[in-house]
Amino acid sequence: MKNWILFGLLTASTLSYGQEGQGANLHASRYIFSPSGYTLAKDSIYLNWIGPLLDVQFAPLDNITLGIGTPFFLGVYATGGYSMQINDQLSAKVGGLYGVPSVGQASFGLPYGVLTMGKPNANFTVGVGYGFTTGDWGGDLNGLALNMAGYKDFGGKTGLLFEGWYLPEIETYIVAPAFRIYTKRDRRYWNIGFLAARYSYDETEYPILGYDTDWDGILDVTERPAGTDFYTIYDYNNPFLTRIWETFRFPIFSYAMYF
């Protein structure tokens, strides 16, 4: 709730600005983590720091973006993207991320495609990716990644954005709203918000056969006795799976610096 109050105050404060800026355009190729369909202008280079992720993105050609990054120095990844402007209101990008951890025989990848509607200062993106891992990684990271993101610039060097993810294979929802501020002649971008994730996992449980009240290992009653002076006897031959849901939230911060 506190997050939403803060978010509301930030929103209200941005509405007091009215002037138009060009600053929204330079960093329009990226929300927080998610790419948009917009290209990064040729010869642009920026450093992007998102929590534990640090990467550098570079546009050697008009529609090509290349990058290299590290997740908290635990590995290294390369990114590549190709942007296509379909018409005045529609841009698309196809690309991918591929990386390896610092230690161990493994790799991870995320090929994706995104479609962005609108203009750099007010837009909405839908995307689909496929995450995969090989080697020592947990197999449950493999699967589709559906993505939505949006940005609204308010002028006055501020904007609001959000990005959200849904990973159907592991039934995980992630949403990250953030406030964007840009400074230093529109070459520094700060995204300040929070990230909430809801995820589930299966836990093995056993049916309860009854209760042993005199601690001899033999079941005495099937009704749960009062107090705590009993031992629960489970039916270990008939395990079943229960879906457990968990939610976590934390502040998120990202910073992009153009050279």
Ligand SMILES: [Ca+2]
């Ligand atoms: Ca007993």
